[in-house]
Amino acid sequence: MKLIRLILQGFKSFADRTTIDFAEGMTVIVGPNGCGKSNISDAVRWVLGEQNVRNIRGQKAEDIIFSGSEKRKAKNAAMVSLILDNSGHELPLDTAEVSITRKIFRNGDSEFYINKRSCRLKDIQELLANTGIGKGSMVIIGQNQVDRILSARPEERRVIFEEVAGISKYRMKKVDGLRK
Ligand code: ATP
Ligand code: MG
Numbered sequence: 025m026k027l028i029r030l031i032l033q034g035f036k037s038f039a040d041r042t043t044i045d046f047a048e049g050m051t052v053i054v055g056p057n058g059c060g061k062s063n064i065s066d067a068v069r070w071v072l073g074e075q076n077v078r079n080i081r082g083q084k085a086e087d088i089i090f091s092g093s094e095k096r097k098a099k100n101a102a103m104v105s106l107i108l109d110n111s112g113h114e115l116p117l118d119t120a121e122v123s124i125t126r127k128i129f130r131n132g133d134s135e136f137y138i139n140k141r142s143c144r145l146k147d148i149q150e151l152l153a154n155t156g157i158g159k160g161s162m163v164i165i166g167q168n169q170v171d172r173i174l175s176a177r178p179e180e181r182r183v184i185f186e187e188v189a190g191i192s193k194y195r196m197k198k199v200d201g202l203r204k
Contacts, residue, residue, distance in 0.1 A: 025157050026109035027068075028121060034099035035070075036063040039090040062167065069164050071104040071126045072157060073149045089130055103127040114155055124148055156190060 027046045032038040037060040044053075044064065053061050066080035070088065074080055082088050092098035105125040108115070115122050117139065125137040126148070136143050138151060152158035165173075173184060186192050 025114055025155055027106065028109050029105075029107040030064070030067060030071075031103075031105040031107075032064075032067050033103045034090045035067050035102040035104050036060065036088055036090065038063065038067075039093075039096055039099060065164055065166075067104045068106060071106045071124055072152060073145060075145075085128060085132065086130060089128065101127055101129045115151060117151075122151075124151075 029046065030044045031041065032044075033041040053064060055061055062081070066088070070080050077083070077085055077087065080088065089102040090096075090099040103125065104127075105123055108122045108124070109120075110117060110122045111120045119139060123137070123139055125135075125140070126145075127135040127137075134145070136145050136148055138147060149158060157163050173181065176184070183192070186195065
């Protein structure tokens with residue numbers, strides 16, 4: 025699944041609307057410490073349906089909204105849009121590009137959109153469930169995660185391999201089935 029574009033507005037350190045176009049091949053984001061590189065991967069993780077704010081290095085939901093600086097006042101909302109290439113129709117939608125948008129307001133309200141149409145978080149999670157880029161997938165490896173994988177116990181490492189191999193969804197279905 026190819027990423028085409030990421031748009032951030034009011035997300036963490038990105039106060040202004042910022043667009044990142046992913047060119048063909050590999051994209052590398054470089055910059056000094058604290059300039060916002062990890063905030064970009066947090067944005068991708070969040071728009072793909074992350075529900076635990078700690079996994080995107082926050083304490084509470086509000087922490088992902090631009091909190092202001094010496095010269096700028098805080099924003100009231102954070103918005104992230106991710107545009108995915110769907111020319112191969114991996115996603116069950118008939119558009120060549122699919123946009124996923126997530127917005128959170130300081131009062132706690134949330135909005136979700138697929139192709140600019142309002143939806144639920146669950147719809148985004150379901151849309152991505154069999155693509156390997158959904159919630160809990162291993163497509164984003166955080167700075168401290170490499171150490172964690174190396175020092176994991178064999179059982180923990182197995183979970184990681186199962187996730188990468190795409191087996192975990194069957195385990196989830198089995199657990200679901202046994203519950204019914
Ligand atoms: P490193 O090279 O050290 O990994 P980095 O480029 O990955 O750095 P990030 O961790 O992405 O940097 O960005 C950290 C910066 O984001 C900090 O300056 C922090 O103040 C800022 N930041 C995080 N959340 C917010 C927020 N809600 N509002 C404003 N700024 C924020
Ligand atoms: Mg970083």
